[in-house]
Amino acid sequence: MTGLQNYISTSSHIVFFGGAGVSTESGIPDFRSVDGLYNQQWKYPPEEMISRSFFESHTKDFFEFYRKKLLHLGAQPNKAHKALAALEKAGKLKAVITQNIDGLHQKAGSENVIELHGSVWRNYCVSCGTQYEVDAVASAAGVPLCNCGGVIRPDIVLFEEALADDMMLAAANHIAKADMLIIGGTSLGVYPAAGLLRYFSGTRLVLINKTATHMDQAADLIISDNIGEVLATALSI
Numbered sequence: 001m002t003g004l005q006n007y008i009s010t011s012s013h014i015v016f017f018g019g020a021g022v023s024t025e026s027g028i029p030d031f032r033s034v035d036g037l038y039n040q041q042w043k044y045p046p047e048e049m050i051s052r053s054f055f056e057s058h059t060k061d062f063f064e065f066y067r068k069k070l071l072h073l074g075a076q077p078n079k080a081h082k083a084l085a086a087l088e089k090a091g092k093l094k095a096v097i098t099q100n101i102d103g104l105h106q107k108a109g110s111e112n113v114i115e116l117h118g119s120v121w122r123n124y125c126v127s128c129g130t131q132y133e134v135d136a137v138a139s140a141a142g143v144p145l146c147n148c149g150g151v152i153r154p155d156i157v158l159f160e161e162a163l164a165d166d167m168m169l170a171a172a173n174h175i176a177k178a179d180m181l182i183i184g185g186t187s188l189g190v191y192p193a194a195g196l197l198r199y200f201s202g203t204r205l206v207l208i209n210k211t212a213t214h215m216d217q218a219a220d221l222i223i224s225d226n227i228g229e230v231l232a233t234a235l236s237i
């Protein structure tokens, strides 16, 4: 039995906290990683293009970037998503807290998913609040508009916007109750990751990430490998 398997078998309230690295195997690159030649296609840095002020001042450019770089509607769950869903069904995993907006955890069968940054699958009119299917944004030419004339936007947290209080509270509560916390596919550099992890008082902090993070010193187990492979192997699936 590996160290990770041992931890899982003897824990009863596991919480997973994940970031962009969880979805890269599904063909969804971290939008922040656009660089080099590719980046020259865009006139602005990616962080700026998904900020609230950019959405308001350059709405058409926002949606062009959004559709090309953030909407991956055909993406399928990978081994990591499937392993986490299986772990939840087994009663071990109590919550997935994700910074991703792709909905792949739900697609894999996970039920208790806290989407800190929202989801591309939910969309609403900024003027009247009417909710729309993702297709209203995905297939619109230019700026997607509601029947009332308002702009339809994705229910995601843009830069310069605050995270929902209830979401943050739910995440903090789950982390506080966890006896084991698995952090995967994130360098923990993105707000609010670091702040939330302060609530963890369990004894098993596991980091699964290809590169080092500033939490490495606090971890009880560090696995520098592909997260999908690591989880699938640990669960023998």
Ligand code: ZN
Pocket (backbone or CB within 6 Å): 125, 126, 127, 128, 129, 130, 146, 147, 148, 149, 150
């Ligand atoms: Zn409207």
